[in-house]
Amino acid sequence: MSRNSSENPFQSPADTPADYVVRGPGICPYCGEADFVRPYFTHWGGYIGPWLLTHAVCRRCGRGFNVRSGASNQINIILYQIGSILLVGFATVAAAWYFFPSGWKIGL
Secondary structure (H helix, E strand, C coil): CCCCCCCCCCCCCCCCCHHHCCCCCCCCCCCCCCCEECCCCECCCECHHHHHCCEEEECCCCCEEECCCCCCCHHHHHHHHHHHHHHHHHHHHHHHHHHCCCCCCCCC
């Protein structure tokens, strides 16, 4: 009897649960385990960062890596953070220039 027979008798026993379906090498570069999950939210990238960098976290050792290349995402995360800060900075300057077109001489 297959392991999925109680859940769905028509489901193939070779099917994997939805949270394990990740394309790529499928092996953690740190511990060699194939058991990892894609996070939906991270403190460094919110909802977009993990998706953009194809980030995964190993369930055995807890370390993160890039699913496509199997390498660490540390440099990519740093570049993502710098780009985000620059984007917010440029947007703030553009908004100030738009709302105060005469310059910073407010009230003179």
